[in-house]
Amino acid sequence: MRHLLIGLGATAGCLFANGAYAQSSVTLxxxxxxxxxxxxxxGGHAQTQETSGMFNGNRFGLRGNEDLGGGWQAVFQLENGFNGNNGTFGQGTNASGTTAAVTRIFGRMAWVGVKSPWATLSMGRQYDFMYDFASIAVSNYVGSFMHRPGTANALLGNNGSTTDFDRIGGARVDNSAKLTSxxxxxxxxxxxYGFGGQAGAFSNGSTESFGLKYENGGLLANAVWTNLKEANSxxxxRTYGAGARYQFGPVRVSTMYTNARWTATGDRVDTIEFGAQYLITPAFSVAAGxxxxxxxxxxxxxxxxxxxxxxxxTTLYALSKATNVYATVDYQRAKHGYSAQIYTLSPSDAKTNHQTMVGVGLQHFF
Known part of the structure; x- marks a missing residue:
């Protein structure tokens, strides 16, 4: 019995030593x-309603890493979007290359990868590099209603999903491999690179995206190009853009340009935007876009x-490090006889060329 206990103790010691070496962690x-x-x-009338994700999209997720030694790590992230009003899943769009509706358990992100001292390689459902503009775009200051109307989603087959015509709101790419230095x-x-997955037609339905970012002190600058090839080839x-953000003291300013183009018709949309935020106190800020x-x-x-x-x-007040209250006002005017359409409202909502949205909200981070 004594020899058995010694053997079990030695085995347990080895297991604990290996566990200490691995040093893995998971965060909810x-x-x-x-x-x-x-x-x-x-529809010609004012509408008051409760809204989910008025400033930030609702989500929960798991991210984790495991130390592999020598500066290498295994990493992963699973993230789901949801409607806070009724608890339903978000991002429940068609799967890439199909017409059948699907329910995505992790519709925002689902990827695994390896991180080295030089680069990170990840594979799964993940954002293209246009999403890097999210921290520069005016929606970063004044909420999701400053995104563009989501018309591009109806133009062509999804490789993942799109939320606005220049993809800065967070277009995800299914079946993708991503390398970031x-x-x-x-x-x-x-x-x-997002794989189209068609037999005999390697590039059909594929996505290519390239990004360059520079960050130094208070300056952040991005340049991005993304191409989604239709399933029929x-x-x-195509979308591309460039932008910059600068923080000096309590003030943050940003500017950005994007171009979205559909080669089937030659149609394109050029967008330029400006945003600024001022921290009156560490807890209280005002912003405009x-x-x-x-x-x-x-x-x-x-x-x-x-x-x-x-x-x-937008004006925002932090009740704590994790909880904010905010108020926001948005106004849009469309020219040349077209109806205004503030993001998330359907194209037929407005009956005139102008529309106003006023909102108050509460958000909690965990």
Whole structure:
């Protein structure tokens, strides 16, 4: 018996030693954001309703890593979006290359990868590099209603999903491999390829995305190009852009330009925007944003019709490190006789060329 106990003790010691070497960790995190909004001119009438994700999209997720030794790590992230009003899943769009509706358990992200001292390689459902603009875009200051109308989703087959025509709101790419370098002298490079998965037609339905980021002190700058090739290979949906953000003291300012183009018709939309945030106190901030979107072939453009101007203002107060209350106002005007359409409202909602949205909300981070 004594020899058996010694043997068991030695085995347990080896297991504990290996566990100490691995040093793995898993973190549960999320955002719950719900508010009350009042939108003017919805079918010709004002509408008041409870809204999920008015400032940040609701989500919960798991992220983790395991130390493999020598500066290498195994990493993963699983993230689900949900509607805070009724608890339903978010991102329940069609799967890549199919017409059948699916329920995604982790619709925002589902990937696993290996991180080295030089780069990270990840595979699964993940964002293309246009999403890097999310921290520069005016929606970062004044909420999701400063995203563009989600018309591009109806244009062509999804490889993942799109939420707005230039993809900065977070387009995910299914079946993708993504390589991101470690920062070097402030520069980070990245490349993504989403596999189309068609037999005998390797590139059909595929996605390519490339990003360059520079970060130094208070400066953050990005340049990105993304190409989604349609499943029939006849055309592509291409987006590119460049932007910068600068923080000096309590003030943060940003500017950005994006171009979205569908090669099937030659239609494109150019967007330029500006945003600023001022921290009056560490807990209280005010922010403003403006964007201008102009389509070519304005009367026939299938991406978006009508040149649009939109402004937004937000004030936010942090009750704690994890809980905020906020109020936001957005106003959009469409030119040349087209109806305004603030993000998340359907194209037929507004009956005139202008629309206003006022909202108050509460968000909690965990």
């Amino acid at each position: 995190y999320g955002i719950i954001d719900i508010g009350i909004q009042r939108a003017s001119n919805v 470690a920062p070097l002298a402030g520069f980070t490079l990245g490349a993504l 006849l055309s592509s949906y 403006y964007f201008y979107s102009k389509p070519n072939n304005e009367k026939k453009n299938v991406i978006m019709q009508g040149t649009r101007n939109q402004v937004g203002f």
